[in-house]
Amino acid sequence: MSSEGHQKVTARHLARSAYLYVRQSTMRQVIENTESTERQYALRQRAVTLGWPNDNVIVIDTDLGQSGASTDREGFQKLVAEVGMGRAGIVLGLEVSRLARNSTDWHRLLEICALTDTLILDEDGIYDPSHFNDRLLLGLKGTMSEAELHVLSARLRGGIINKARRGALRLRLPAGFVYDPQGRVVLDPDKQVQESVRLLFQTFQRTGAAHATLKYFRNERLLFPTRVNGGPRKGELTWVPLSLNRVACILHSPWYAGTYAFGRTRWRKQPNGKNRYERRAPSEWLALIRDAHPGYISWEEYEQNERRLKASAKALPFDRSQTPPREGPALLQGRAVCGVCGSRMHVRYTMRREQQIPTYVCVGRGQLYGDPLCQNILGTSTDLAIANLLVETVTPIALEMTLAVQQEIQGRLDEADRLRHRQVERAQYEVDLARQRYMHVDPTNRLVADSLEVEWNAKLRASVEAREEYERQRTADQLVVDGEQRRRIVALATDFPAVWRDPKTSDRERKRMLALLIEDVTLTKQQQITVAVRFRAGTTTTLTLPRPLTAQQLRATHPEVRQQIDALLADYTDDQVAHILNERGLRTGAGEDFDTASVKWVRFAAKLPSLKQRLLAAGMLTTRQLGDKLGVERKTLGRWRTRGLIQARICNERGEWLYWFPNEIPPHRPSPKRTPLATSTVRGAL
Ligand SMILES: [Zn+2]
Secondary structure, rough: OOOHHHHHOOOHHHHHHHEEEOOOOOHHHHHHHHHHHHHHHHHHHHHHHHHOOOHHHHOOOOOOOOOOOOOOHHHHHHHHHHHOOOOEEEEEOOOHHHOOOHHHHHHHHHHHHHHHHEEEEEEOOOOOOOOOHHHHHHHHHHHHHHHHHHHHHHHOOOOOOOHHHHHOOOOOOOOEEEEEOOOOEOOOOOOHHHHHHHHHHHHHHHHHHHHHHHHHHOOOOOEEEEEEEEOOOOEEEEEEEEOOHHHHHHHOHHHHHHEEEEEOEEEEEEEOOOOOEOOOOHHHHOOOEOOOOOOOOOHHHHHHHHHHHHHOOOOOOOHHHOOOOOOOOOOOOOOOOEOOOOEEEEEEEEEEEOOOEEEEOOOOOOOOOHHOOOOEEHHHHHHHHHHHHHHHHHHHHHHHHHHHHHHHHHHHHHHHHHHHHHHHHHHHHHHHHHHHHHHHOOOOOHHHHHHHHHHHHHHHHHHHHHHHHHHHHHHHHHHHHHHHHHHHHHHHOOOOHHHHHOOOOHHHHHHHHHHEEEEEEEEOOOOEEEEEEEOOOOOOOEEEEEOOOOOHHHHHHOOOHHHHHHHHOOOHHHHHHHHHHOOOOOOOOOOOOOOOOHHHHHHHHHOOOOOHHHHOOOEEEEEHHHHHHHOOOOHHHHHHHHOOOOOOOEEEOOOOOEEEEOOOOOOOOOOOOOOOHHHHHHHHHH
């Protein structure tokens, strides 16, 4: 081939430069695989043999440490540019098809080489891409190279997956597990670690929310174990405060259920080019081996936890499931289900006379797709009905429930107390260790002895602090149980209804009690409101309630009061009516005193005629009407009125007068401007 190769090299090629492209995929290869790099540089010698002057061989090695599959390889781009501009006579590379690790790049380079009459050289020989056979060969080499890369990575990954399927792949273990000397997964032998993990699961069991679990650990000042992942302190146990992320990871981890799991998540490429971390369903995990090692919970508990986590997750509004009790008086928060579409209903609060009034709202899929609201139901009457139902039905089991609550609280506190005491013991143990080290050191070795003494002192201080912290929390816990709470728990045992209605019982607590008893409540608004209650025990009860009045209806004046207003309006003006109603002790629908405006409003809403309208209808005339009829001025009418010559009365709060047409017209000087009879007939006709 080399003799043929020499024929391919012409003076035209030699007049241009030779480009040597050097690449190693990873920095590790760059460091370890120096032989390959040396081979690549040896190609330079080949170029010189072929006739290129030594100083006309240009080395492109800016891509060292970059994979051929990556796209931003500056060196390769530069090479393509140089070839494209016809500056290259020959391109040199070790296993030249690896110049470009993806086929498209490679074929593009080949085409450009063919166009610009550039040769290609690798360890096997010299090629002229403008010759069909050479181009075919080079193309094949590129395709093979890409296939090889694929097979390689598939084999690598396949190996990992196969190992994982057998449960033999050694993974980083979550807190609470260690590998024993035989490489089996066992519970962490440290009792404090085990107890911390158990407490976390128990707390979640009790609270039903990851955040509440975190809060409990924070409030009780409990630390959580973690093992150092790498570095010189690898495997060492440290104690750190919990984070929400950590709690979620632990709760989601099937390892605690004694299950070996692999491939629980995957990266998904998104349209915007970013990768998103996605959790797979257990059926899609690459490996799932039940009872592979001892666990902290059962698989059933794990599945239940998953369901609860999902329920408390703030998911899309229409599939938001039960939520843990939050602040706010709405009893059915997190438990109300829409009877129309089956979605969970939200709670919205409106303020009315400094009280939060809940409304259960179903947005259906509306929030996402812009549909109108599904249904909304005023919460006041439903909440009341549910509360009454509870008080009626719950009494017999109240005692049991309370005792359980009390036991649980006590147990919880004992558990926390024990764990905190472990912290004290551990601190003491470290003090002993430091003291021993100090005792054993040669006293003449001042430097070491000094530093050990400092360490001993530090450990002593830490131990004292741990003890103080322990005592402080212990007293705090005792206060909690001995105080008000204990009395109220005992009261609950004897009188559930009273505790339920006790204003000191917080809304949250009430909802917690409700959650113990009721699974969910389905609300449907039709002619009436149907409330279908599903108790935890499996029984169901359906209540029907009248539709609550709208805000306007609620504010409406009582019908009887309205009748009185109607009657009074025959004789009195609006402000007089208001005065009389207040004297009679009557109130508006909103529970306030009447004033002119509210009487007007009732008149308007009930379409009652005003005093003025009634008097006019009875035949009285306005100042202007009478003045026109008689051809006299307003002044004259006023004078007649004050002298008692004509009958008149005030018809509204502005003091407007109405007149009866007089039987006898008092003597007067007619107004010069008006022609009385003509206008009076015209106006009378009007
Ligand atoms: Zn709905």
